[in-house]
Amino acid sequence: MSKGRVYEDPVFEYEDSCSGRKVIRLTDYLGHSNHFYFTDPCWFNNDRSFVFTSQRENEGNMFRYDLDNHKITQMTDLKSKGRPGGCVSEVNNAIYYFVGRQLIELKIDSLEERVVSEVGTPYSPGGRANPTADGKYVCSIVAEPFPDTGKKSISYSYSSFVQNFERKPHSQIFKVNLENGDWDVIHEDHRSMGHINTSPTQPEIMTFCHEGPWHWIDQRIWGLNIHTKEAWKIREQQGDYSIGHEYWFADGERIGYHGRPRDNNGEHVFGHIKWNNEDHVEVRFPFHSTHFQSFDHTMMVGDGTNCFASDAKPYIQLFRWDGEQYVGPKILSYHRSTFNDQYAHCHPRFTPDGKYVLYSTDLTSYANMYLVEVGEFDTLPDLTEDYVAPHQRR
Template identity: 55%
Template sequence: MSKGQPFHDPQIRYTDPYSGREIHQLTSYLGHSNHLYFTDPCWFDAGRSFVFSSDRDNQQNLFRYDLDTGLITQMTDLHGWGKVGGCYCAANRCHYYWWQHVLYEVHVDTLAERVIYEAPPGKYPPMIPPGRANPTADGKYIVNMLLPTQEEEEGTLNYGYRRFNELFEAKPLTQLARIDIATGKMEVIYEDRCYMRHENTSTKHPELMTFCHEGPWNRVEQRIWGVNILTGEVWKVRDQSVDDMQIGHEYWFADGEHIGYHGRSRSGQGDHVFGWIRWDNGDHHEAHFPFHSTHFHSLDEAMIVGDGTPGTVFSTQGHAQPFIQLFRWDGERYAGPKLLAYHRSTFNDQHAHPHPRFTPDGTHILYTSDLTGYSNLYRVEIGDFDDLPNLTPETRG
């Protein structure tokens, strides 16, 4: 396989057994395919194309998917072990990603590629980027967390969330870096002895971003933080010291002004909440509902999508609701959930998290599922909300 290679995965259309909606399976290669993390920009060409990652020919790479033709185009030619993701930048029409401590830019049309920045050489550089490369709205900077290198002992297996609690307890020095896309100059604009992740830039304000204090939600004192990347100012977003809420999975609404999140009380009792708040802590709303979903996403507050729970195989594993579900805001509460699709994914590491996300026009949901063994990409039209079946506590997956 090489950069530019086309793929035409057989596409499968089928009727969802619960909702009656037509599901469009977009990929069907004998290897995992998944869309980018739900907070990370991936869409271009008015939502008719997107960037995704896939394991093909025993190697993970980035690919472009064109919905109008079903054409899949390999965008990178990577070598070695690792997971690749990154973010698309509309201002530059380029995708930015890290691979083995090197920051790359690749044009989504020409596939022209260049190195933006490289971490200090050596097997174990002192500070390394743990993942995403998040561009600012004007396409001038990449912002990224840098964490101390963790040497691995021989014979150690690496798997999802293996060091999650360890890093929370260790409170490592974490640095927020700003990298100039044109020159590659890197500056540390903020640092703290705390496990920090989830860098998300506003799609409207080039100077604004959020990050989080990472860890078990019920033990993190303050999850969401705002940053002005030009001045270095840092502030709490949705101050958690005023109540007993644990929150997380924050993301920017499409307006680049508001931030959505969900959570519940630190005790794990009572209703769940979905909230949204402006970056400066104005226009704050929280809606309580007795429903659970692992992740939520939306373009605004009007309609939100969730992915329920992991699927189960045996009745002894407990009650599961592995459904793509929709909620609609009526001005006072969220109506629903409505059942859109049966994903039945295992959530076994990030490649099998459904992470449902709206298409930019709000008409379809894109999600990932390993329902058939390998993770694949699925797309379903929302259609008439009222026409969908209700998801009730008795609904079994």
């Protein structure tokens, strides 16, 4: 197994039993394959190719997927047992990721690697390497590790989520100059932080979050100017709502998010707001999904719940703004994912042309990637409270 190796996983097309839409399974391997987190840039080649993560031959690496011929090309040779990931910079035609303290630039076409910098932060980087819109910097985060108590424990998804929030680790957000490798801490605090997201159009602006259980977080979304180091609250939380899963709209100006009452009693909300807190819109949103993604406020995709939830709604769902409220949800496909770990979180995202939704699910044991066509919104079935999938009806 090495860089440049080509795989040709059999592609499987079928008609979704709920919506009738065409679904295409892109991968089929005895190991997990999943696309990047829905906020991480992954598209290139005029939006006909993307980078994804897959575990093959007992190693985790990054791969290229070409939609025109369904060819899969191995891009890294990391000897990793985990789920390596990075972010694509279209400006630089490269993907950026960390190996230990080294920030690596990998050219997409040639697969040539360059060590940009060996950062001297007090702790080893563990977050995403997020490039700025102009391709001049990469931003990331480090956090103080848990102290070694000598006691063995097994790690799994979110196993230390609450403890990390409570211990308030020393955390630093830093930027790396891609031309000369210089790095600089641009924000630090004693708390759990995450979700580093640079604006797709404004090189100097990024967001980050105060991480932890939503109902315990005083203020989730923060803005940061990477040059002046000014940090500010975005959608200031003063009321009884928990806010999260923020993401940039395609214009790089507005940020979408969803929220729910801190006591979980009452209707949810969906909102969007400019990075400088102007033009704030927040509306009642009496629906539930774990994640949402959209290019603007007009059409959103959500992933419902895992298949084992008490009120399970394991569907890829669409919501449309009608000028006054969100209409839906409409069922786009039945994902039936367990959400067992990040590889099995659907994290649905529209393809850049808006014609398909890309998502991951462990529907068939190992996680694989799927495309489902969007089509006409009004022809999709409604997801009502009493809806029963066709294969579950008596």
